[in-house]
Amino acid sequence: xxxxxxxxxxxxxxxxxxxxxxxxxxxxxxxxxxxxxxxxxxxxxxxxxxxxxxxxxxxxxxxxxxxxxxxxxxxxxxxxxxxxxxxxxxxxxxxxxxxxxxxxxxxxxxxxxxxxxxxxxxxxxxxxxxxxxxxxxxxxxxxxxxxxxxxxxxxxxxxxxxxxxxxxxxxxxxxxxxxxxxxxxxxxxxxxxxxxxxxxxxxxxxxxxxxxxxxxxxxxxxxxxxxxxxxxxxxxxxxxxxxxxxxxxxxxxxxxxxxxxxxxxxxxxxxxxxxxxxxxxxxxxxxxxxxxxxxxxxxxxxxxxxxxxxxxxxxxxxxxxxxxxxxxxxxxxxxxxxxxxxxxxxxxxxxxxxxxxxxxxxxxxxxxxxxxxxxxxxxxxxxxxxxxxxxxxx
Numbered sequence: 001x002x003x004x005x006x007x008x009x010x011x012x013x014x015x016x017x018x019x020x021x022x023x024x025x026x027x028x029x030x031x032x033x034x035x036x037x038x039x040x041x042x043x044x045x046x047x048x049x050x051x052x053x054x055x056x057x058x059x060x061x062x063x064x065x066x067x068x069x070x071x072x073x074x075x076x077x078x079x080x081x082x083x084x085x086x087x088x089x090x091x092x093x094x095x096x097x098x099x100x101x102x103x104x105x106x107x108x109x110x111x112x113x114x115x116x117x118x119x120x121x122x123x124x125x126x127x128x129x130x131x132x133x134x135x136x137x138x139x140x141x142x143x144x145x146x147x148x149x150x151x152x153x154x155x156x157x158x159x160x161x162x163x164x165x166x167x168x169x170x171x172x173x174x175x176x177x178x179x180x181x182x183x184x185x186x187x188x189x190x191x192x193x194x195x196x197x198x199x200x201x202x203x204x205x206x207x208x209x210x211x212x213x214x215x216x217x218x219x220x221x222x223x224x225x226x227x228x229x230x231x232x233x234x235x236x237x238x239x240x241x242x243x244x245x246x247x248x249x250x251x252x253x254x255x256x257x258x259x260x261x262x263x264x265x266x267x268x269x270x271x272x273x274x275x276x277x278x279x280x281x282x283x284x285x286x287x288x289x290x291x292x293x294x295x296x297x298x299x300x301x302x303x304x305x306x307x308x309x310x311x312x313x314x315x316x317x318x319x320x321x322x323x324x325x326x327x328x329x330x331x332x333x334x335x336x337x338x339x340x341x342x343x344x345x346x347x348x349x350x351x352x353x354x355x356x357x358x359x360x361x362x363x364x365x366x367x368x369x370x371x372x373x374x375x376x377x378x379x380x381x382x383x384x385x386x387x388x389x390x391x392x393x394x
Contacts, residue, residue: 002267003259004063005285006033007277008228019053019098023062031281033063035271036098038091050097057099058150063269065226066091066100066157074126075111075119075170081126084108092134095157099150102226102269104160104189105130107170119170123161124179131159131185159186160226165194165239172198173212177219188216190227193242193273196250197234203250206258213258213266223265229255229284230273244276245283252287260291 010022011029019036026034036053057064068091073080088105095103105127113119138156161179164171173188173195180186195212196203203209217223231248233240245252259266274280305319312319 001259001264003288004032004269005272005281006031006035006063006270007272007281008035008067009037009277010034011278012276013278019049020056023053023056026278027060027062029278029282030285031278033065033269033271035065035067035102035104036094036100037067038069038094047094047097050094054098054148054150064098064100065102065104065269065271066095066098068103068105070106072106072108073111074107075109075113075122077111085126085130088130089133092130092137092157095134096137096151097148099148099154100157102160102187102189103134103157104162104226104228106162106164109168110170115170115175120175120178123170123175124182127159127161127179127183127186131183134159134185156185158226159183160189161186162189162228163191163194163198165191165197165232165234167198167237173215177216180220187222187224187226188220190216190225191273192227192255193230193232193248193250194228194239197232197239198237200237201234201249204254206254206261209255209258210262213263223267225266225268226271227268228271228273230275230280242273242275244274245280252284253291256284256287256291259288260295 006026010017010019011025014022014025016022023034026032036050053064056062069084069087072084072088074084075081076084091103091105094100107123107126110119113122134156138151138154161176162171163173163176171194173190176188180188190212192203203212213225216225229245229252230250231243231245232250233243233248259268270281270284272278272281272284276283301323305316305323308314308319309316
């Protein structure tokens with residue numbers, strides 16, 4: 001099992017805001033990948049950064065990836081499609097320069113095609129042309145790049161077809177898998193937040209993730225997955241916007257549990273699309289480590305239970321039941337009794353002290369008057385009889 005995590009873009013905590021400095025920060029955090037964002041356009045002045053990033057990635061085995069333009073219209077008219085392909089061309093050039101392993105692309109709105117086989121066929125034809133173009137760029141014999149050894153010795157970037165999060169956009173899981181099945185050189189980009197939103201909040205348990213990865217594996221026969229993850233706010237099957245993971249109904253813990261428990265066959269790259277970028281990437285890494293610790297603890301308990309069963313002659317089920325009873329008894333003992341909570345507070349008794357304190361001066365004054373009359377003095381002495389200890393209180 002191989003897991004690589006990283007943010008979609010330069011980390012928020014990076015002071016320099018350049019791709020190379022962002023890579024340094026990502027590596028120092030213990031992360032292993034990033035996705036360069038060219039979501040609107042690729043500016044020519046950025047190519048020096050891309051070249052430096054490619055050299056660093058090649059020396060450190062750091063996995064670089066790149067995201068193409070968000071606003072593609074591959075199902076639009078000739079003009080719209082040509083405009084989108086021009087933006088994608090710049091992304092392909094940048095991908096070669098940084099040695100990107102994956103290029104993530106969108107198809108855009110359904111346009112006049114609507115859902116169905118015709119739209120899927122059109123998208124497949126366009127992506128087939130994009131795959132041919134990346135191979136042409138990568139194996140251009142007229143250009144010599146002695147400082148780019150990955151171009152001569154490496155393999156071209158994989159063209160990623162991303163799932164979309166809105167009903168009016170092409171890119172349901174089924175549509176993406178159909179296109180990837182027909183176009184060699186493409187891979188599905190599983191945006192979990194989009195799949196969750198488009199499925200009305202369907203990704204909730206580790207079993208849901210098991211079904212998702214099994215469907216992809218059975219459809220295209222792969223164990224390598226490129227995924228995006230983030231919290232998401234969604235309504236009526238449409239993603240509204242990304243949120244941090246902790247503020248979404250899309251939890252990462254079930255995915256971490258699946259990866260650790262049943263994902264030994266996976267080779268997965270997880271990109272954090274969260275507004276918190278590297279912070280949520282670290283959060284995902286911590287959750288995976290927690291799941292690993294839980295797995296180790298469970299295996300240790302099972303081994304101990306198995307050894308005790310051999311020593312005592314009891315079955316493992318009996319020992320497991322006994323452990324459950326002991327744990328329940330400890331939990332009950334740790335819970336405070338209701339009677340203790342309902343008991344009257346002790347200070348209530350002390351409230352009488354001020355009342356007695358008020359009576360004491362009156363007792364002394366009346367005692368002074370009683371000296372003139374012996375009968376009254378005797379009667380009052382019976383009522384107000386203070387010993388020495390009482391006098392010490394005032």
